[in-house]
Amino acid sequence: MSQSRKRIFIADDHQLFIDGMKLIFGRHSDYEIVGSGSDGHAILDFIACHEVDIVITDINMPGVNGIEATEKIKLINPSIKVIAVSMVNDYASVHKMLQSGADGYVLKNAGADELLKALEFAEGGEVYINKEISDILLKGFRFNQSSEAKRIKAIREDLTQREKEILGFIVKGYSNQQIADTLYISIPTVKTHRSNILSKCDVKNTASLVRFVMENNLLN
Known part of the structure; x- marks a missing residue:
């Protein structure tokens, strides 16, 4: 058997789909199916012991799904x-699959030619x-942008004038003592404002807060 043939592993929890793939690739001398399984565990077990060039996988499978499997394959x-x-075909799943490292995404209503094109x-x-x-x-992406813009607008409107003032000093790197001295308020009051700001911006610490403010132009 020619060593130039690309070795394919197929993962899908429907045997009929796997059988269909075997028929498709059986007609192409450039590829050979070296294994198949019904979930991500099967992929990972197989590639641990065998050479594989290409994995064709479904997303929703029992056990380890296609997204999790792809992340591990790429590692x-x-x-x-x-x-x-x-x-x-929902945005979240497609985006997560590609983000996990997938090299292509083909819907099952596509033809064999499109799958072969994806492989190329x-x-x-x-x-x-x-x-x-x-x-x-x-x-x-547009929906997420719109939703995020609305969230930032709501946060900006929720911050009080005093909180915005203190937030400006935090971004400049002022300590609680420096803020208290500048605004003529007590350190406990500064700490209370800082805690409220972190909560409203849904961040855990000052570094994350500063990054959030800068990335979202929160003070303008």
Whole structure:
């Protein structure tokens, strides 16, 4: 058997899908299916003992799902190409799958030619998404931007004038003592304001607060 053939592992909890993949790749001399399984555990167990070039995986599977499996695959061997083939078409899932390191995303309503195209893209070092997936990502991104903008606006309106004043000093690196001296208030009062500001901005510490303020232009 030629060593140039790309070795594929397929993970899906529907055997009918796996059988269909075997028929598709059985007609292509560039690829060979070296293994299959019904969840992410099967992928990880297999690649620990066998050479694999490409993993084709569903997202929603029992045990370790496709997103979790992809993250682990890329940690174990970043050179393995991962193509998601799924019916899942919501923004959160698509975004998480690509963020986890997937090299392509193909919906199950696509044809075999599109899957083969995705493999070619991945082998060439590119990430494959078609127009439908691109539209899903764009709409989700715009929605998230809009939601985040509303959240920032609400935080800005919720901060009192005194809290904004103190926040400005915090961003400049003033200590509680310096803020208290500048505003002629007690240190406990400064601490109370600081605690309220952290709570309203939903951050845990001063470093995160300063970063949040700068990234979101909160004081302007």
